[in-house]
Amino acid sequence: xxxxxxxxxxxxxxxxxxxxxxxxxxxxxxxxxxxxxxxxxxxxxxxxxxxxxxxxxxxxxxxxxxxxxxxxxxxxxxxxxxxxxxxxxxxxxxxxxxxxxx
Amino acid sequence: xxxxxxxxxxxxxxxxxxxxxxxxxxxxxxxxxxxxxxxxxxxxxxxxxxxxxxxxxxxxxxxxxxxxxxxxxxxxxxxxxxxxxxxxxxxxxxxxxxxxxxxxxxxxxxxxxxxxxxxxxxxxxxxxxxxxxxxxxxxxxxxxxxxxxxxxxxxxxxxxxxx
Numbered sequence: 001x002x003x004x005x006x007x008x009x010x011x012x013x014x015x016x017x018x019x020x021x022x023x024x025x026x027x028x029x030x031x032x033x034x035x036x037x038x039x040x041x042x043x044x045x046x047x048x049x050x051x052x053x054x055x056x057x058x059x060x061x062x063x064x065x066x067x068x069x070x071x072x073x074x075x076x077x078x079x080x081x082x083x084x085x086x087x088x089x090x091x092x093x094x095x096x097x098x099x100x101x102x
Numbered sequence: 103x104x105x106x107x108x109x110x111x112x113x114x115x116x117x118x119x120x121x122x123x124x125x126x127x128x129x130x131x132x133x134x135x136x137x138x139x140x141x142x143x144x145x146x147x148x149x150x151x152x153x154x155x156x157x158x159x160x161x162x163x164x165x166x167x168x169x170x171x172x173x174x175x176x177x178x179x180x181x182x183x184x185x186x187x188x189x190x191x192x193x194x195x196x197x198x199x200x201x202x203x204x205x206x207x208x209x210x211x212x213x214x215x216x217x218x219x220x221x222x223x224x225x226x227x228x229x230x231x232x233x234x235x236x237x238x239x240x241x242x243x244x245x246x247x248x249x250x251x252x253x254x255x256x257x258x259x260x261x262x263x264x265x
Binding site for chain 2: 008014015016017025032047048053055062065068069070071073076077080081
């Protein structure tokens with residue numbers, strides 16, 4: 001029987017995979033992809049808690065919908081920024097972007 | 103039994119591509135594996151009786167966001183960049199921290215119990231629509247404003263003259 005714990009474990013493992021990606025990738029696009037993985041882990045947890053504690057009142061679904069909408073906004077702005085950065089400094093590796101270091 | 107089979111299949115379909123997304127050298131391949139992982143998450147939403155989120159996940163994530171990501175992967179960088187090292191020098195510390203995070207979450211979860219309310223799942227799209235236009239109407243409108251702001255910001259940043 002698959003219960004709430006299974007979904008929470010899945011969300012937790014997925015979250016830490018995304019966390020590893022955010023902390024270890026050098027490429028900005030790779031970091032943005034890892035952030036998308038984090039959003040999905042959180043979405044699984046929201047929907048699982050909604051299903052198993054308050055079935056019939058889809059507040060968790062609504063919050064996950066907002067997370068998806070904000071992820072779309074974040075992806076659009078972030079990727080436009082990546083393109084602008086690449087146009088100016090010809091690199092997408094984060095350790096080469098030290099314009100503010102003086 | 104069949105539920106468990108589907109769950110573990112979907113979990114493998116999410117976690118193995120997610121590991122490849124953070125581990126592969128080639129960013130283009132990472133993006134393609136991310137599509138697989140997002141489809142798995144959509145399957146999990148379907149298992150949890152979130153029918154509207156299932157559709158939204160496929161349309162917005164696997165359709166919209168992934169197309170933008172692939173565009174940017176192809177526009178920023180040459181194919182020769184995809185063969186170079188993709189993790190920084192502190193990747194081992196990041197790996198240790200992630201393992202620690204999983205261990206803490208695992209021990210916390212295995213000592214925790216909750217009696218779930220199991221009811222027969224119903225289709226939630228209609229209820230979600232009612233909820234979005236009654237109790238959640240303020241965040242709903244705010245998301246609209248944020249999306250317009252993101253649109254204007256993206257046009258501003260990708261405009262050649264302004265940057």
